[in-house]
Amino acid sequence: MDFRTEFRPVTIQPQQIEERSFQIIDEEMGEHPFTEQQYPIVQRVIHASADFELGKSLLFHPHAISAGIQAIREGKKVVADVQMVQVGVNKARIEKYGGSVHVYISDPDVIEEAKRLNTTRAIVAMRKAVKEADGGIFAIGNAPTALLELIRLIKEGEARPGLVIGLPVGFVSAAESKEELAKLDVPFITNIGRKGGSTVTVAALNALSILAERG
Numbered sequence: 001m002d003f004r005t006e007f008r009p010v011t012i013q014p015q016q017i018e019e020r021s022f023q024i025i026d027e028e029m030g031e032h033p034f035t036e037q038q039y040p041i042v043q044r045v046i047h048a049s050a051d052f053e054l055g056k057s058l059l060f061h062p063h064a065i066s067a068g069i070q071a072i073r074e075g076k077k078v079v080a081d082v083q084m085v086q087v088g089v090n091k092a093r094i095e096k097y098g099g100s101v102h103v104y105i106s107d108p109d110v111i112e113e114a115k116r117l118n119t120t121r122a123i124v125a126m127r128k129a130v131k132e133a134d135g136g137i138f139a140i141g142n143a144p145t146a147l148l149e150l151i152r153l154i155k156e157g158e159a160r161p162g163l164v165i166g167l168p169v170g171f172v173s174a175a176e177s178k179e180e181l182a183k184l185d186v187p188f189i190t191n192i193g194r195k196g197g198s199t200v201t202v203a204a205l206n207a208l209s210i211l212a213e214r215g
Contacts, residue, residue: 021047028052037065041189041207048203049195057191059182064163065211067187068137071162072212075099077136078205079129081122081146081168085139088202093209104128122146130159137208139165141201144173151180164188165204167196 025046034042038060046055061067075098080086086103094101104110104125114121122143129138130153138161140147147166153159166181168174171194178190189204 018047029055032056034058034060035065037211040211041065041204044203044207045200048199049197051195054191054195054200057193057195059178059188059190059192061186061188064187064189065208068163068165068189068208069212071135071137072099072209073097074135076162077102077133079103079133079136079138080201081105081125081138081140082142082198084198085141085201085205088198088206089139090206090209093206093213097212102129102133120145123149126150126153126159130161134160135162137161137163137165137205139201139205141165141167141196141198142169144168144170144177147177147181148173151177151184154184154186161186163208164190165201166190167201167204169195169197 022043025043029052032039042055042058045058046052072094078089078094078099078101080089080101080103082105083103086101089101091101105121107128110121110124110128114124117124122145126146126149138150140150147168150159150164154161164181164186166178166188167190168177174194174196178192181188181190
């Protein structure tokens with residue numbers, strides 16, 4: 001085998017690359033149980049992760065897509081658990097409707113309160129967020145403790161999110177937090193198991209904002 005042969009990509013046009021990627025995803029997915037509204041979210045998650053197992057493990061509350069679109073169009077706040085999610089979100093599509101993307105985990109008051117209570121900043125950040133983002137979208141891709149705290153606040157009537165995108169990754173409490181989210185009667189997008197992460201959380205949220213734009 002001659003390893004000196006120069007590699008030549010099939011295409012170098014970004015739009016063509018994306019279109020071909022989605023064709024491959026459709027071909028490899030084949031038949032699936034997702035609705036016409038849910039499938040674009042699944043596509044984007046797979047596109048971001050190249051992980052079909054992860055895509056197929058997604059779970060949707062029956063009103064998740066409509067609730068997410070409504071929240072975006074009404075200009076509700078988007079709360080991210082970490083800066084990685086905030087940075088990846090297409091803010092132009094959120095801001096088009098008057099919305100904004102927030103992350104509280106590095107706020108000085110959150111850091112100070114977490115030290116005082118000897119707890120995680122992710123937990124304290126959720127307590128602050130629910131007071132400032134009623135009816136908003138909570139996008140959690142990194143911290144299972146943030147999702148568990150949000151679930152607690154929902155159960156106690158202190159939080160009323162429009163949609164929870166709960167896709168934290170990890171070995172400690174990640175799968176369990178998503179199991180608990182799936183039991184709630186609030187709009188959610190989550191998945192089964194340990195897989196997840198900021199990248200796929202961003203993908204799901206960006207897919208929603210595209211759907212909101214399309215009308």
